[in-house]
Amino acid sequence: MGRKAVKKNRKELDAKQKKWLKKVLPYFYEHGVRKVTMDEIAIHLNISKATIYNYFQSKEELVEAAVWLKLTDLSVMKEYLFNDELDFIERYYEGVRHFTTNLGGLTTQYLNELKVFFPNCWEPIQLFQNASVENLMEYYSMGIKRGIFSKFNIALMAQQDRLFFDLATDASFLAKHNLSLQIAFEEYFNTKFNGILTNSK
Numbered sequence: 001m002g003r004k005a006v007k008k009n010r011k012e013l014d015a016k017q018k019k020w021l022k023k024v025l026p027y028f029y030e031h032g033v034r035k036v037t038m039d040e041i042a043i044h045l046n047i048s049k050a051t052i053y054n055y056f057q058s059k060e061e062l063v064e065a066a067v068w069l070k071l072t073d074l075s076v077m078k079e080y081l082f083n084d085e086l087d088f089i090e091r092y093y094e095g096v097r098h099f100t101t102n103l104g105g106l107t108t109q110y111l112n113e114l115k116v117f118f119p120n121c122w123e124p125i126q127l128f129q130n131a132s133v134e135n136l137m138e139y140y141s142m143g144i145k146r147g148i149f150s151k152f153n154i155a156l157m158a159q160q161d162r163l164f165f166d167l168a169t170d171a172s173f174l175a176k177h178n179l180s181l182q183i184a185f186e187e188y189f190n191t192k193f194n195g196i197l198t199n200s201k
Contacts, residue, residue: 013065013068013069016055017055017056017065018069020045020047020052020055021062021065021066021069022069023044023045024041024044024045024062024066025066025069025070025105026105027041027044028063028066028110029105029106029107029109029110030107032109032110032113033063033110033113033114033117033118034113034117036059037059038052038053038059038062041059041062060118060120063114063118063121064118064120064121067114067121067124067125068124070102070106071124071125071128073102074099074102074103074128074132075128076095076098076099077095077096077098077099077132077135078095078132078135079095080092080094080095080098081095081135081136081138081139082135082138082139088143088146088148089148089193091139092139092189092193093189096161096185096189097182097185097189099132099165100164100165100168100181100184100185101181101182101185103165103168103169103181104181106169107169107171108169108170111125111169129162132162132165133158133159133161133162134158136154136157136158136161137154137155137157137158140152140154140157140158141154164184164188167184168181168184168185
């Protein structure tokens with residue numbers, strides 16, 4: 001599969017690399033990552049393959065960098081959840097909305113191929129998923145302690161959020177039910193915090 005990836009410490013991506021990776025991610029979502037070649041990536045980015053190799057030593061390294069960049073974008077949710085300058089419910093709204101919006105375009109095919117063929121990418125994704133659940137549990141626990149939320153099983157509630165995130169990457173589910181990511185999030189948020197019962201007694 002092209003040149004072998006070389007293990008090295010994670011280096012900060014420069015503006016040019018981030019621009020390329022943000023452009024190539026939707027291409028991976030649509031076509032997967034296993035069969036896509038560096039030639040195809042170069043054509044998509046409208047640059048030479050040699051130029052890509054000046055910044056990434058292999059396709060695997062490029063894929064790993066793209067995953068890392070996406071996880072960095074998604075990690076902003078934590079900053080919202082624990083931002084004391086925001087209203088407590090607004091923290092959840094803004095954080096989870098940001099998270100959901102940044103899942104846009106991501107496909108199950110892409111994730112499944114990472115899991116099977118790029119284990120070095122899948123491991124940080126799993127760690128990130130677990131950390132996100134722990135952050136949500138801490139947020140809910142904090143809300144209970146402050147008397148904002150009634151008592152409930154915080155692990156169950158956080159796993160419910162994780163299931164919602166999984167659905168947000170299921171394009172067929174969203175299309176079948178005529179849902180955009182924004183509408184799906186708004187309905188999920190309103191149901192979670194306002195319930196499904198009418199105000200009538």
